[in-house]
Amino acid sequence: MPRLPKLPAPPLPAALKAPPARPGEEDGRLGPIEDAKQAGITIVDWVDERTSLSGVGRWLLFRKVPKGTNWFYTLGSATLFAFLSQAVTGVFLAMYYRPDPAGGAYESIRHVTNEVFLGQFVRGMHKWGSSVMVVLVFLHMGRTFLFGAYKYPRELNWVIGVVLLVLTLVMAFTGYLLPFDQRAYWATIVGVNINGTGPLLGPYLSDFLRGGGEFGATTLSRFYSIHMLLVPGLIIALIGAHLYLVTKLGTTAPPWEKAENSADLREAKA
């Protein structure tokens, strides 16, 4: 069967024609993926033009790190992510928790663990994550100490880190009471009494923690408020200061990393 020659397409009206290609665009059409990319870039540019956040992001993330930086340097980030995990799971646990010492607290924890969808998992993350965070804080501290990273000019960051360690332990202590089972109750009695052994001010500290001379009706809500409002706020603020100083001062090289010989350096440059 003989083939007929294909007729040329009728010319498109000018309004329907694709615009001429921009420089660097061969076919003049972007396609949906390119369009999405352009939209994203437009939004980021819009925010950046008004906030200059991209400079902050570059300053924070694209730093020079010393030679010899290794896996031990990830312990700080690991602690940060442990804290973020605690914060997120804690916020959602607070949706179900009831700080009622006359049985409601224990009942609400039982409800979360046994009946809420994924409740056991989220509560488990929070419960075991607290131990993980304490362990990571100590490992991070040990790394800083053994690598000599607390020395000038980073002493203030060490001090902030010690305060963060104490606050982490306060979180672990106050959170321990919240399930309000036998273990929680007696562990808190013992913990508060250990606080009380400080001379002169210790007994007053115990009274402050309990909200009175005996473990009473407001002790649980006091611990709950300290656990989920007071200390987390302080921790977030101090983590901000900690990260600012890390970014400003940079990290240290491991102690076994030798400083480069300046004569060799000159030779290599020449």
Add this chain to the structure above:
Amino acid sequence: MPDKHASYRSRYTADRLIPGAFDGETITRRRFMTGSAHTAGAIAAGAFTLPALAFAIGPIFKSTPHSWVTVGKVGSFPNNNYVPVIATLTPGIGEAGKTTVYMRAFNPALDTDPYDRGTPYIAISTRCAHLGCPVRWVDAAQRFICPCHGGVYDLLGRRVGGPPVRPLDRFYTRVVGEDVQVGPRFSVNSELRRFSPRDPAEPLDGIGQYLYPSRPTERKL
């Protein structure tokens, strides 16, 4: 050569050649403005910080009222052994507010201490003087034994072993009609001398009673 202006600086802004100075003015307007803005800020911040702080630490200075709890009838307690009774010391918090109290009638042969004279019943608190765990009376051993860290006390509640720093606390007792009642707590030192109630782990012998003062939340003796 010393600067002749360094030693003497006029109080008056006009003398210091500050532009726009008034006659007799000692503080510049800019400085006054800065100072008043800072003061206003400090007052505003203090207006919510100080009440909130006082609100949080207020319970330290508030004394908790004690009530008398009936724990049994006259004659239901022997004078040579302990009987456990349950008393609600802190109302409103369910099981956590209850405690076990070991009761025994006064025994002139045992309770020879002058401070105990006239006490109808001896009521021993189960709160261990080490860190506050609940001790239990073990009849076979004639000892109070703490499950947490191994504190051991004798029949009078005096420490005979383990980490506790003083004898077990006691409660005041009284008889109303036919009822035996348990009242406020008090602490004792190793000679069974009475003190205002102290928290566990706070010694009362020697300098201890001054290092761990009694607090406004607890009844003064």
